[in-house]
Amino acid sequence: QVQLVESGGGLVQVGDSLRLSCAASGRTFSSYTMGWFRQAPGKEREFVAAITRSAGNTAYADSVKGRFTISRDNAKNTVWLQMNSLKPEDTAVYYCAAKGALRGSFYTSGNYDYWGQGTQVTVSS
Numbered sequence: 001q002v003q004l005v006e007s008g009g010g011l012v013q014v015g016d017s018l019r020l021s022c023a024a025s026g027r028t029f030s031s032y033t034m035g036w037f038r039q040a041p042g043k044e045r046e047f048v049a050a051i052t053r054s055a056g057n058t059a060y061a062d063s064v065k066g067r068f069t070i071s072r073d074n075a076k077n078t079v080w081l082q083m084n085s086l087k088p089e090d091t092a093v094y095y096c097a098a099k100g101a102l103r104g105s106f107y108t109s110g111n112y113d114y115w116g117q118g119t120q121v122t123v124s125s
Helices: none
Strands: 002-007 010-013 018-026 032-039 046-051 058-060 068-073 078-083 092-100 119-124
Touching (some): 018 032, 018 092, 018 119, 032 078, 046 068, 046 078, 078 092
Parallel strands (some): 010 119
Antiparallel strands (some): 018 078, 032 046, 032 092, 046 058, 068 078
């Protein structure tokens, strides 16, 4: 079992930055690929970014590529999402999730085993 707790969300202006954190507890954090997803009102949950167990590989949705950066520190059991140049369309609840190595593509939310409760990000114009 892995428990995930996100923090760092808030209300910001267009062009501002935020850094989301996800603290993990429970089973070995380093054995999981970590992902960030988001869900805006009335929309389906969508992939944002993912990072493999050793941080050797990362992936991003086209909509955030070049603006968001995912990172992790296995010694601190934490994954971060640095979000720069925020836009109104980035407004959503952001979720952190953990996926076992053999669970398939990290782009697919259904492949993730554990989820946090989410943190709200609102970008005001």
